[in-house]
Amino acid sequence: MPKRKYDPAYIKYGFIAIEHGGEALPQCVVCMKSLSNAAMKPSLLKRHLETNHADKKDRDQSYFQRLGENVKRQRMDKTGQIYQKGAGIVKASYEVSLLVAKNMKAHTIAESLIMPAAKILVSHVIGEEAVAKLESVFVSNNTVQRRIEMSVYIADQVVEGVKSSKYGFAIQLNESMDITNCSQLLVYVRFTQSNAAKTELLLSQDLSSTTTGKDIFNVLDNFFKQNELDWGKLVGCTTDGAPSMLGRKSGFQAHVKAVAPNATAVHCFIHRFALCAKVLPPKLLSCLNRVIRIVNFVKTSALNTLLFKLLCEDFGSDHICLLYHTEVRWLSRGNTMRRLFELRDVLLVSFKEKEHDFQNDLEDEEFISRLAYLSDIFGALNHLNLWFQGPDCTVTEFISKLEAFVRKLDLWMKYVESKRYGMFELLTTLEREPTDEFA
Structure with a gap:
């Protein structure tokens, strides 16, 4: 049976729409009662008003509209104004914290500089009334620090996603020197989640000593063991063309083949292209x-x-x-x-x-x-x-x-x-x- 849709004209009977279980239900703005989707008919809505709220049946449409706005503000689900306002405040706090982290600034800069500057801009451009809304956005030192530290939980979510991947996962490695001559190992992982492919950063770690294929494998193997990841679910491994990576006997790919024989070894497409571009007359x-x-x-x-x-x-x-x-x-x-x-x-x-x-x-x-x-x-x-x-x-x-x-x-x-x-x-x-x- 097709689902009935809400018509804004139903407000004259004292009903607004509420989402429940993926379908629209009529909700009375007087008694807050929600009816079934089958009751989404003018005759049934009018009967509810005349039977249960006879003293309100002669009220004009603006009266029910005011009640409807009050009901929407009181809702605690995603359609409620309280939820939407709170979600906006939290989102703003997270985005400011992300901006601080990306620019590698002190956590106190949000409270001491960004917020005062925002208030000055808003007061002169929009008005003093809008400044009060900024007071509810939390950007204190402790809040920004806590938001940034939540990246640890994001890493845990990536690991859990890799574990639950139905079709296994693939990794891509890159080892390179930074400007301080410190060797950095980056490992990206691709896996499936909710029937969609996802690519995330799995590991970023300094290599304090040598950077042989064995060293790189040991770092990744320890990470797999600590997070209980299964080498047997590895389906592909992409690296650059360095001997430490592709060596048949002691290269990283050789060690991977020993624990994941079914994994496909791939030479990074961009690395190979960059090597070809180095040949000049x-x-x-x-x-x-x-x-x-x-x-x-x-x-x-x-x-x-x-x-x-x-x-x-x-x-x-x-x-x-x-x-x-x-x-x-x-x-x-x-x-x-x-x-x-x-x-x-x-x-x-x-x-x-x-x-x-x-x-x-x-x-x-x-x-x-x-x-x-x-x-x-x-x-x-x-x-x-x-x-x-x-x-x-x-x-x-x-x-x-x-x-x-x-x-x-x-x-x-x-x-x-x-x-x-x-x-x-x-x-x-x-x-x-x-x-x-x-x-």
């Missing part, structure tokens, strides 16, 4: 190395950095500094090359004043052409790299995007053969025609 590699030397010359000296900044400001440039190239950061090549290309005129003036050898590079048309080409091609590769990142990405999507990029490269090759370079944004800005060395 000698002339382009020489240009890249020269660019790195120019950036290091400016950035490693505080005086050079300051003078270059002032010169950029005098030229009215969009940027006031160069960017370092870092091997472990895959996007840095394109960003570094493009920034130097955009500031090449400022650099040329700076090197002319100092009579430095880098002046010859920036006056060389071949060097500038290679710089523009590398900026464009690395920009395209960076765009592809970012396509491969983000939540809920799958190997199927990776392959589809990669195949599309390969087809684009084939098209670019045909364009280059016919002396068309429109797909290279920076290269086409140069006055001279590009040489054939980029074909």
